Amino acid sequence: MLDSLYGYWLPPDISTHGYQVDRLINVIHWFMGAIFVGWGIFFTYCLIRFRARPGHRASHQLPKAKASKWSEVCVAAFEAVLLIGFSMPVWAQIKNEFPTEEQKPLHLRIVAEQFAWNFHYPGADGEFGRTAPELMAADNLIGLDYDDPAAADDLVTNNDLRIPVDRPIICDLTSKDVIHSFWIPVMRIKQDVIPGMKIPIWFQATQTGDYQVACAQLCGNNHYNMKGDLTVYSAAEFEAWYADMAGGDDEEEEEEDE
Amino acid sequence: MSGEHDHELGFWRKYVFSIDHKVIGIQYTITALLFLLFGFTLMMVMRFQLAYPGTEIPFLAKIFGEGNMPGGLMLPEFYNQLGAMHGTIMVFLGVVPLAVGGFGNYVMPLQIGAPDMAFPRLNMASYWVYFLGGVIMLGSFFLPSGAAQSGWTSYPPLSNINPGQTAWLFGMVFLITSSLLGSVNFIVTIIQLRAEGLTFFRLPFFVWAQLVTAFLLLLAFPPLEAAGVLQLMDRLAGTSFFMPSGLVVSNQVLDIAGEGNPLLWQHLFWFLAHPEVYVLILPAMGIVAEILANNTRKPLWGYRSLVYATIFLGFMSFIVWAHHMFMTGMGTTMSAFFQTTTMIISVPSVIILTAMVISLWGASIRYTVPMLFAIAFLPMFAIGGLTGLPLGLTASDIHLHDTYYVIGHFHFVVAPGTLMALFGGIYYWFPKVTGRLMNNMLGKLHFWGTLIFMNVVFMPMFLQGMHSVSRRLYDQTVYEHGKDVQDLTIASSWGAWCLGIAQIPFIINFFASIFAGKKVGSNPWDATTLEWAAPSPPPHGNFETEPVVYRGPYEYSPPEDPTGFSPQNKAPA
DSSP states (O other), rough: OOHOOOOOOSOOOOOHHHHHHHHHHHHHHHHHHHHHHHHHHHHHHHHHHHHHHOOOOOOOOOOOOOOHHHHHHHHHHHHIIIIIIIIIHHHHHHHHOOGGGGGGGGGEEEEETTEEEEEETTTTOOOOOBOGGGBBBHHHHHHHHSSSSTTTTTTTSSSSEEETTTEEEEEEEEEEOOOOOEEGGTTTEEEEEEETTOOEEEEOOOOOOOEEEEEEESTTTGGOOEEEEEEEEOOOHHHHHHHHHIIIIHHHHHHHOO | OOHHHHHHSSIIIIIIIIIOOHHHHHHHHHHHHHHHHHHHHHHHHHHHHHSSSHHHHHHHHHHTTTTTTGGGOOOHHHHHHHHHHHIIIIIIIIHHHHIIIIIIHHHHHHHHHHHSSSSSHHHHHHHHHHHHHHHHHGGGGGGGOSSOOOOTTTTTTHHSSTTTTHHHHHHHHHHHHHHHHHHHHHHHHHHHHHOTTTOOSSSSSHOOOHHHHHHHHHHHHHHHHHHHHHHHHHHHHHOOTTTTOOEEEEEOOSSSOOOHHHHHHHHHHHHHHHHHHHHHHHHHHHHHHHHHHHHHTTTOHHHHHHHHHHHHHHHHHGGOGGGGGGGGGGOOHHHHHHHHHHHHHHHHHHHHHHHHHHHHTOOOOOOOOHHHHHHHHHHHHHHHHHHTTTHHHHHHHHTTBBHHHHHHHHHHIIIIIIIIHHHHHHHHHHHHSSBOOOHHHHHHHHHHHHHHHHHHHHHHHHHHHHHBBSSSSSSSGGGGHHHTHHHHHHHHHHHHHHHHHHHHHHHHHHHHHHHHSSOOOOOOOOSGGGGGGGGOOOOOOOOOOBOOOOOOOOOOOOOTOSSSSSOOTTTHH
C-alpha cells in the first residue's frame, strides 16, 4: 500500500505544518531550475559562438555587463524572500508555537537507544512514572520505576508508535547512549536526539494509516535498521487501543516483575 | 648556480627528503592521487552492498578478511569503516593535499617568480607529517579494532565508544599539523617572495585562491586539533569532555565522569569543516580561472571582483558553520543568524561563477583537454552550489537534512566540481612539470567518461534524498521508501563502477606521458603567467634570471602585441 503512495519526489505529507515545508522545497527547486536553465542557455551560446576558428580573434576589451549585477541582485533578493517569507515563519511555528493544553495534546516521551525507539505513554493519569538510568535492563528499556504510583498505568512500546489523528502530539526526546535523529518523513518532522538533553517537539497527523519512523543520524552498526512503525489511528481506535494496553498488559508485567 | 647545487645532493636528498618545492609538490600530488584512488575504491566496494544488499562476493572475503566480510558478505561495522574512511581519505588525504599541497606547492612559487617557498625545510616537514598521518589512517585498517567507523564527522558519544577511533584521532592530529605548517609557509611566501613588479593586483587568481585558502587552514584547523586532543583524552584518559552523565549503553550504565556535552564537538568540528569546504573549492576555482583565461585567449572578466569575492567568501566561511546543526534543537534566534549568513555566503559564489561565465564572452575558445575540464567545472559547481540552498534554509532542511540529498549536494561541489578542476590542472601543468604533453585522445576519453559517469553517480542521490532515504544506511531497503528508489541506487552504483573504468585512460596517460609524451618548449599553451617563463621542468631555483613583472596576469590578445599574448615578464617595447 505504501508503494502506491510514494512517488519519486517528496513522500506524502500527513502533517498539519508539512505543506509549508513542501511549498518551500518546491519553490526553491523551481527557482534553482530557472537560474540553471537561464544560465545554461547563456553558457552554451558562448561556447558555440566564441569557439576558436580561423579568422576569429578574442577581444581584449571586456564587455560591460550590467546584467550580471542585476542577476546577482535578483538572486540575493529572492533568497531574502525565501528566508524571511518562507523559512523563518515555519521554523518559528515548529519551535515556538507548541499546542496549548486546551487543544488536549497527547504527551509522549521518546527514548532512543542503539538501535530502537522506545515510546513512553503516561496512561490514563496523564503522568509519567519516574525513570532512572540504573533501572534500565533488557526487560525495562527506559528504566521505569514501578514503585512510583504514576508508573502504574504507564505504557511503553518498542519501535511501535501509535497516535491519534487530528490531535496534537507533544514529545520529549531523550537518548540513552549516542546521538540519534528522530525522523518521520511523512510528518515532515526531524529532530536530533542528543544524550544529556531533553528536546521537545510537536506534530499533528491529518490522515490515518501505517507509516515508518526512521533514524537519520549514524548511531552505530545497526543504524540502518533502527526503524519504527507509526500507526495513525482514528480518535476512537486510539482510545480503544490505549485503554486496552495501558490498562491490562502493563499491570500483568508489573506482577511478573514482583 | 642551481646546476652545481643539484650535483651535490644524493638520491635521497634530491628525490625523497627534498626541500625543493617542486619535488615536494610532486610528492604531494602522487601521494594524494593514490589516496584518491584508494578512497574511491573503498566506495566502489560499498556501492555493491548498497545496490545488492546481502549478496556475497566470495573473492572479497579473501581481500578484506573473513572478519570483515565473512563469506564475502559485508558486515555493517565494516560498511561503516569504509564509509568513515572514504570521507576522511577523500577530504583530508586526497583533495586538500592535491589542491593545496600538490598544486599550491608546485605552481604558486613559480607563479610569483620565487626561487622556492619561504621555509623549504618546513615545507618538507609538512609533507612528511602528512605522510605519517596517511600511514596511520591506512594502518588503522590492520589494527585489531579496525578503522574508525563513526563517520568522517566522528560525532561523540558514538565515536567515544566505537572501536577504531583512537588511530583516526592520532592520524588527524598529524594531518592537521601538516596543514598548519603548510599554511604558514604559503602565507609568508606569497606576501614576501613576490617578484619585482608583482603587486597584489597583478597576482594570478590562483595565487589569491591559495592565499585565502592558507588563511582558512591556519585559522580553522586549530579548533579541530584541540577537539581531536579532547576526544583522545576522553578515550584514553577517562575525561568526559563530550560525554554527558547517565549514559546507558546496552542497558549498562557507563562508568564515566560525565557532565560533558556532545554538541561541543559538533561546534568545534564544523568550525573547521565549513571553512574546509572552501579549502576544497577555492584552489579549484583558482585552477579554473587560470585555464579559462589561457584558453579563452582574453583577460578574465571582473578580476578584482573575483579577488574581493574570494576574500569575502573566506571571512563569511567562519560564521556559517552551525547550518550543519539545524536539527540539533536550535531555536529561532540562532537559526535566523545562521540561515542569513548562509544565504549571504551564496552571493560571492554567484559573483565568482558569473565572472567566469562572462569571461567566455568575446573569447576565442580553444577546446584543449584542460579547458574541457575547466568548462565542465562551471555547471557542475553550479548544481552543487544551487542544491545548497534548500539545505541552508531550516524549513526545507527539516526534510532534507542527513539524507542522500546532502550527499548529492556536497559531492557535486567536491567531485564533479573540485575534482574536475584538479584533473584540468593536471593536464594543464603536466608539460611544465615534465616538459611533455599528455595525450589528447586519452585525455578526451577520460574527460567524457568522467563527466558522464559522475552525473550518473550523483544525480540519482537528489531524488533518493527527496524521497527521504537517510544517508549512511548499510541497507536502505529495510525502509519502504528505500525500496521504492532502490533502482536509483543500482544506477548510481553502476555509474560508480563505470567511473572507475573511465579513470583507466587517465592512469595510462599520466604514466606513459612522463616517458613518451610529446616534447614541448617551456610555454606550450602560449600562457602569460610567470611559471611559463621558467624552463620545463624548472631546475632547482626555478628561474634562469630573476623575473621582473610589468603587467597584470591575463594580457591575452592585447591589440598592441602581434604575438597575441603578453607574458607578465615581457619588457614593454
